[in-house]
Amino acid sequence: MKNNLLKIFTKGLFIENPVFILMLGLCSVLAVSVSVINALGMTLAFTFVIVLSELTISLIRNWIPKTLRIPIFIVIIASFVTILQFLLxxxxxxxxxxxxxxxxxxxxxxxxxGRIESFASKRPVVESILDGLGISLGYGIAIVLIAVVREILGSGSILGIQLFGSSFQPALMFILPPGAFLVIGIEIGALNAFMKKYNKKVCSR
Amino acid sequence: MKTNPTKQIVKLGIILSIYCIVAALALSVTYSVTLPKIQEQQRLSTERSMKSVYPNASSFSVVTNENNDELFCSIEVESGVLIDSLYMANDSNSSLIGFVVKASSQGYGGLIMFVYGINPDKTIEAVSIIEQTETPGLGANVYKSSFLDQFSKKNVTDSFIVKQDVTPITASTITSKALTNGIKKSVDFLLEHHQEMTDEK
Structure with missing residues (x-):
């Protein structure tokens, strides 16, 4: 039982990482991974919305008519996003x-x-919260990894602190969308290579 | 089992309305709780920007006419450029140091809201950005002093043309133009319509 819950939480990190494996929501990934501080802020905002939405929908999952589920999901997500914006x-x-x-x-x-449709609308509350947390953490790790590379190469800084002297000319391309695609592609490749090696080790044991 | 389709639609409509009403209630509660705080934050950020333009000023007062009505309240100077309000900056002896203009201009990714000071000798004191939604890493650099400092002590009668007497932000010509144009157009309008500003003091 406990093992099962842990599995739900950790699958968001690697096996079902929303950015590197499922490649969902890449548009906002491109946009917020310009700087590490933005990526961290976005992770917090994202966690707030996904955890509360999954929690709510899991609670009321038996009162949602099948034909109405998408509008109801959107109403709930949009409400949490608006509440988040007021609070911010x-x-x-x-x-x-x-x-x-x-x-x-x-x-x-x-x-x-996607998580609400495939997970929270069918599973009990605790599992849904863990799923939300795991997915957010996986999302956060992914966008921070992308943002670190983009901020160093594209702005010559990390967390807003300049790393190089003023004569350093940063590669502007990395803060533009093409640079983001390059970084995402290379990081996905690296992760796949790592997973392959890791899986081989596990299998040969 | 056959259900009456009209009945089904009405039933679904009622269910969806119930969800929407609950959501609306939650939103209105949050809104009314956070509204005073949000207004306070906006006021603070305007005040901070005005203070950064005239650090020595002790008070900022809205410029009014004889009837105590606010002059220059949300005036559209030309499409995209808006004068939000005009303040007088006074020092501790309540003598005038300059005027602070709060204005906005349509940038690349939305409105750029900014304040700037006009000295009595018709130079720009400084420019400060209150709010902007330009592209992060590019146009969003509009708030940086490396760009804004070139407006300090600039004569308002200068031409304010990007790439001539204004150096744009790298790869963000639209943002640079929006701010430069916003300053120039609002300054011209104020000089033309506000007599006191042209009177040498």
Missing amino acids: QAYLPALNKSLGIFIPLIVVNCIII
Whole structure:
């Protein structure tokens, strides 16, 4: 039982990593992985929305008519996103400013609706919360890994701290979408290579 | 089992409305709780920007006419450029240091809201960005002093043309133009319509 719960949590990290394996919601990944601080902020916002949405939908899953499920999912996700935006405007205006348009766009993030459709609408509450947390952590790890590379190469800084002297000319391409695709592609490749090696080791044992 | 389709539609409609009503209630509660805090934050951020333009000013007051009505309240100077309000910056002896203009201009990714100071000698004191939603890493660098500092002490009668007397942000010409144009157009409008500003003091 405990093992099962752990499995639900950890599958979001690798086996079903929303960015590197499922490759869902890449649009917002491109946009927020420009800097590490944005990636961390987005992870927090994303966690808030996905955990609360999965929790709510799992609670009411027996009262959702099948034909109405998508509109109801959207209403619930959109409400949490709007609540999040009010809270950010009131208490963390700096984060709200730096994430800007990407907060409202969490509504249409397909990772969230995907997890709700395939998981939270069928499973009990505790499992759904763990699923939300695992997926958020996997999402966070992925976008921070992408953001680290992009910020160092594209802005010459990490967490806003300049790493090189003022004569350093950063590669502008890495903060533009093409650079993001390159970084995502290379990181997915590296992860696949690692998984292959790891799986071989496991099998040969 | 055959169900009456009209009945089915009505039933589904009622269920969906119930969900929407609950969501709306939750939203309105959050909104009313956070609204005062949000307004407070907006006021603070405007004040901070005004203070960064005139650090020595002790008070900022809205410019009004004889009837105490606010002059220059949300005036669209040209499409995309809006003067939000005009303030006078006074020092501790309540003598005028300059005018602070709060304005906005349509940028690449939405409105850029900014404040700037006009000195009595018709130069720009400084520019400060309140809010912007430009592309992160590119146009969003509009708030950096490396770009904004070039406006300081600039004469308002200068031409304000990007790539001539204004150096744009790398790869963000639209953002640079939006801000430059926003300043120039609002300054021209104010000089034309606000007599006091042109009077040398």
